[in-house]
Amino acid sequence: MPVSIPRTLSWIGDLPGKLRMIDQTRLPAEFLEIDCETVEDVWEAIKSLRVRGAPAIGVSAAYGTVIGVQGEIASSREQFDQKLSAVTDYLASSRPTAVNLFWALERMKQVASSFADAAPEVVAARLLAEARSIDQEDRNMCTAIGQHGLSLMPDEGGVLTHCNAGGLATAGDGTALSVLFAAAAAGKKLHVFADETRPLLQGARLTSWELQQRGVPVTVICDSMAALVMRQKKVQAVITGADRIAANGDAANKVGTYSIAVLAKAHGIPFYVAAPSSTFDRSLPTGDGIPIEERSRDEISHGFGRQTVPDGVDVWNPAFDVTPAELINAIITERGVIEPVTAEAVAAMIGS
Amino acid sequence: MPVSIPRTLSWIGDLPGKLRMIDQTRLPAEFLEIDCETVEDVWEAIKSLRVRGAPAIGVSAAYGTVIGVQGEIASSREQFDQKLSAVTDYLASSRPTAVNLFWALERMKQVASSFADAAPEVVAARLLAEARSIDQEDRNMCTAIGQHGLSLMPDEGGVLTHCNAGGLATAGDGTALSVLFAAAAAGKKLHVFADETRPLLQGARLTSWELQQRGVPVTVICDSMAALVMRQKKVQAVITGADRIAANGDAANKVGTYSIAVLAKAHGIPFYVAAPSSTFDRSLPTGDGIPIEERSRDEISHGFGRQTVPDGVDVWNPAFDVTPAELINAIITERGVIEPVTAEAVAAMIGS
Numbered sequence: 043m044p045v046s047i048p049r050t051l052s053w054i055g056d057l058p059g060k061l062r063m064i065d066q067t068r069l070p071a072e073f074l075e076i077d078c079e080t081v082e083d084v085w086e087a088i089k090s091l092r093v094r095g096a097p098a099i100g101v102s103a104a105y106g107t108v109i110g111v112q113g114e115i116a117s118s119r120e121q122f123d124q125k126l127s128a129v130t131d132y133l134a135s136s137r138p139t140a141v142n143l144f145w146a147l148e149r150m151k152q153v154a155s156s157f158a159d160a161a162p163e164v165v166a167a168r169l170l171a172e173a174r175s176i177d178q179e180d181r182n183m184c185t186a187i188g189q190h191g192l193s194l195m196p197d198e199g200g201v202l203t204h205c206n207a208g209g210l211a212t213a214g215d216g217t218a219l220s221v222l223f224a225a226a227a228a229g230k231k232l233h234v235f236a237d238e239t240r241p242l243l244q245g246a247r248l249t250s251w252e253l254q255q256r257g258v259p260v261t262v263i264c265d266s267m268a269a270l271v272m273r274q275k276k277v278q279a280v281i282t283g284a285d286r287i288a289a290n291g292d293a294a295n296k297v298g299t300y301s302i303a304v305l306a307k308a309h310g311i312p313f314y315v316a317a318p319s320s321t322f323d324r325s326l327p328t329g330d331g332i333p334i335e336e337r338s339r340d341e342i343s344h345g346f347g348r349q350t351v352p353d354g355v356d357v358w359n360p361a362f363d364v365t366p367a368e369l370i371n372a373i374i375t376e377r378g379v380i381e382p383v384t385a386e387a388v389a390a391m392i393g394s
Numbered sequence: 395m396p397v398s399i400p401r402t403l404s405w406i407g408d409l410p411g412k413l414r415m416i417d418q419t420r421l422p423a424e425f426l427e428i429d430c431e432t433v434e435d436v437w438e439a440i441k442s443l444r445v446r447g448a449p450a451i452g453v454s455a456a457y458g459t460v461i462g463v464q465g466e467i468a469s470s471r472e473q474f475d476q477k478l479s480a481v482t483d484y485l486a487s488s489r490p491t492a493v494n495l496f497w498a499l500e501r502m503k504q505v506a507s508s509f510a511d512a513a514p515e516v517v518a519a520r521l522l523a524e525a526r527s528i529d530q531e532d533r534n535m536c537t538a539i540g541q542h543g544l545s546l547m548p549d550e551g552g553v554l555t556h557c558n559a560g561g562l563a564t565a566g567d568g569t570a571l572s573v574l575f576a577a578a579a580a581g582k583k584l585h586v587f588a589d590e591t592r593p594l595l596q597g598a599r600l601t602s603w604e605l606q607q608r609g610v611p612v613t614v615i616c617d618s619m620a621a622l623v624m625r626q627k628k629v630q631a632v633i634t635g636a637d638r639i640a641a642n643g644d645a646a647n648k649v650g651t652y653s654i655a656v657l658a659k660a661h662g663i664p665f666y667v668a669a670p671s672s673t674f675d676r677s678l679p680t681g682d683g684i685p686i687e688e689r690s691r692d693e694i695s696h697g698f699g700r701q702t703v704p705d706g707v708d709v710w711n712p713a714f715d716v717t718p719a720e721l722i723n724a725i726i727t728e729r730g731v732i733e734p735v736t737a738e739a740v741a742a743m744i745g746s
Contacts, residue, residue: 069704070701070702070703070704070705071700071701235710237618238592238694238702238703239618240590240592240616240617240618241616243702246694246695246702246703247702247703247704250703250704250707251704251707254704254706254707259708260707260708261707261708261709261710262694262695262703262707262708262709262710263694263709263710263711264592264593264617264649264650264694264711265592265616265617265618266589266591266592266617266618266649266650266653267649267650267653267710267712267715268653269650269652269653269656269715270649270652270653270712270715271710273652273715297616297618297619297622298616298618298619298621300621300622300625301618301619301620301621301622301653301657304621304656304657304660305653305656305657307660308656308659308660342590342598342614342615342616343598343614346697346699346700346702347699347700348423348699349422349423350422350590350595350598350599351422351590351598351599351602351614352421352422352599352602352603352606353422354606355422355602355603355606355612355613355614356611356612356613356614357613357614357615358587358613358614358615358619358623359615359616360619360622363619363621363622363625
């Protein structure tokens with residue numbers, strides 16, 4: 043029986059409370075939990091990837107909103123609302139690509155709006171309840187994705203994944219990794235190949251750690267080796283998470299995902315995306331409209347604590363890429379599996 | 395007009411002389427030249443990758459042989475020959491898998507054999523002349539590859555390369571990079587995208603440095619970003635070197651090359667290989683017979699001084715992959731361009 047891993051996110055206390063999280067930048071060398079007690083702490087944790095993964099960012103932003111306003115319960119309602127607006131705007135500026143961030147913040151704002159006449163103390167309690175709901179829904183979502191996806195996994199064989207779409211990216215068991223955990227729990231004999239995922243090495247550091255914690259066999263490779271793994275028939279499926287999915291199924295995810303989707307197609311290997319329905323951005327007809335965050339040069343040029351690119355040499359560091367729907371065999375959501383991936387099928391599952 | 399970069403290898407003096415080289419382990423943080431004055435210095439430089447790249451290793455071994463025997467010119471011929479034998483055996487032990495190393499040492503020994511009755515002083519002079527020939531032939535090879543390849547490059551646009559097939563791997567301008575240098579010198583306006591090339595980052599550390607030195611615009615990307623660069627039409631061609639090419643044109647090169655060849659094909663971008671005729675192994679009908687060296691776990695798990703993979707997690711680290719001939723639009727050699735890449739075309743250019 044797999045053991046459960048430490049929780050990625052936990053709310054400590056009631057009101058006031060604080061958000062405890064695993065500092066993912068320290069893994070795998072060190073397991074360290076940090077407590078966010080101010081909204082600046084939460085913003086910094088999201089910005090610097092101490093917490094990452096779209097669902098986990100959403101849950102963090104929800105709790106971060108509570109942290110940001112919990113000192114205002116003795117204020118006037120007007121002051122409270124001004125603070126809430128400032129806090130949510132501030133948190134929204136932490137990671138521009140993560141749609142779950144905006145989605146979670148929107149839910150929090152709507153709670154406040156729907157209690158327009160309540161005292162700040164009451165609203166704060168409702169906001170905490172909403173954050174807890176988002177948290178619990180996320181756990182339930184992970185479990186459901188695992189159950190919906192497990193039949194797509196081979197009974198025996200290799201599966202490639204990229205970045206970390208695991209429990210560390212959510213409040214629960216993860217998205218793509220939840221499918222793998224569910225498949226392993228159902229007795230399937232899987233061997234996972236984890237792309238190390240440059241520049242920040244979430245695959246090497248986090249995915250392999252989670253799989254190891256749960257007793258699922260895993261081999262770490264460099265991103266450039268995925269094609270060779272496919273050619274040697276070491277994997278029979280590819281599964282990743284997503285950060286944002288357009289109405290037609292085009293999916294933004296960690297840079298390098300598009301690469302392995304093209305490679306999977308060239309090798310006749312199915313490519314799956316696992317993501318909650320909250321990842322869909324129905325305002326975007328296609329992935330062309332998804333903004334791609336470009337991150338700092340240092341992540342590539344000094345990524346390992348040592349300089350690896352000469353001073354003055356240009357570096358390009360897009361954090362995401364967009365995989366077109368036609369390269370995705372199925373999208374596994376908590377509501378069910380979208381297959382084939384078309385605008386109509388997305389609308390039928392998610393709404394339009 | 396591009397400036398020339400410091401020479402990878404230079405013979406300083408006559409007899410006695412010494413071998414000056416760029417210490418490539420210090421790049422890009424530091425530009426340092428070291429002088430090898432003993433055969434032990436040369437052995438250590440090859441062993442510890444201060445000099446790397448098959449052609450450059452061959453040239454270093456040839457000069458290293460001269461360094462090893464130049465103190466024996468007052469000895470008897472018998473003593474001189476004993477020393478020569480000991481020196482070449484010793485140098486051969488520095489990188490036991492490097493074919494050019496043995497090839498260069500064999501040429502040096504044959505020179506001594508063909509002057510069987512000459513005095514040590516005369517033989518030493520002939521050995522230095524032979525080392526200079528190997529050096530010069532390598533420079534000529536690089537120049538010829540550049541000239542043959544330049545017409546394949548776009549007049550204006552982007553070119554992607556992987557690993558380091560540059561001057562640092564040869565005594566001259568390199569192979570793939572020689573083509574880029576020649577194209578730039580001919581007035582083509584190229585922008586090079588250099589894959590950083592995990593695990594050892596030769597693209598980030600060495601290729602970008604060479605291009606910077608020569609004034610060719612370059613952007614370093616992670617290997618996983620190559621597909622996105624192609625999709626965004628930032629590159630119009632891909633060019634790499636090769637370590638070994640089978641009789642049908644299947645080409646082994648740094649791991650990740652196969653990946654970008656598949657991606658180039660999927661994006662309708664031509665994929666070129668630049669390599670001297672000595673890279674062809676006509677004893678192998680196809681690339682299936684090329685052994686793939688697997689290197690140590692540490693290169694991935696502790697790549698640059700920091701642990702990035704948890705203890706106990708499996709790592710796979712193949713150093714090379716094989717790109718099938720059908721994915722290669724042309725192979726550029728010092729004799730001319732093989733295009734299309736077929737066994738017949740290889741035989742016509744290289745022999746069979």
